[in-house]
């Protein structure tokens with residue numbers, strides 16, 4: 001239970017909702033009428049404010065722009081069968097947000113600011129939640145350092161915000177993936193497990209190279225030996241080999257502990273598939289493909305939900321899959337959608353009502 005939080009509300013005088021073309025909502029390009037903003041100054045979180053979505057005025061010397069103390073989360077809200085807004089597993093994202101904050105030497109955000117602030121904001125802008133297949137209200141909490149200082153040290157001051165974006169699918173079709181064996185995303189001891197803005201910036205060069213060659217994303221290999229698969233673009237990754245689903249394990253701290261990943265593990269187990277979280281080598285994947293036991297490959301993420309992978313390009317080869325014939329990933333995707341839309345019972349308590 002989060003305690004009632006005193007939030008100063010300034011309503012927008014005019015809603016922009018009628019400008020939104022509900023039949024064409026690209027991912028992350030439109031923002032709702034309001035946003036939450038809270039400053040951390042002199043060691044204290046200040047008055048949370050919900051106000052009309054607007055630009056920020058920031059100093060050119062602001063620390064985050066120079067040294068990258070910036071973290072974020074991605075969460076989604078849906079409406080249930082009766083039109084009530086509900087958020088998918090936001091507490092898990094809250095915990096992960098503060099794990100990222102700690103790793104980046106930033107202040108932890110109190111639970112009431114994060115959770116109650118998000119609920120009040122989503123409730124206020126509930127009319128913006130798309131009620132359409134593969135659509136949702138994408139919630140983006142983020143925090144960055146705001147000291148005006150060119151010296152390199154952790155900032156004393158920070159800004160925490162939540163903005164909301166009504167969104168269609170992030171990846172709309174089965175994906176072609178380039179297995180990246182040259183560049184790396186993370187290494188043990190680094191920040192791979194944190195949702196740090198810089199992780200995404202650092203991934204862009206290799207991703208752009210793959211795109212030039214017609215691939216949608218890259219599958220990262222481990223930073224030490226380039227032997228074990230890690231994550232795929234903005235997603236965790238699953239391989240079904242024989243009657244076992246395998247996803248890379250978290251203990252090296254190099255991949256993101258995905259909330260969708262956790263949910264998919266649960267749903268796969270409920271579908272009576274064995275699930276293993278363990279190091280998985282590219283050799284094992286290629287061998288399983290050649291033996292005909294590699295059945296399904298897919299990515300999971302908040303933005304991506306569950307994205308089927310129809311091709312893996314590696315070692316001068318193209319491993320291709322007939323995704324139309326798959327059994328598990330499409331069924332799990334449908335089940336997750338049904339839980340979110342309230343079409344089937346939420347047995348795990350994943351959906352948080354907004355009130």
Ligand code: COI
Nearest residue numbers: 074075234301302303304
């Ligand atoms: C998410 O899945 O929520 C992400 O953060 C990925 C991305 C859009 C950066």
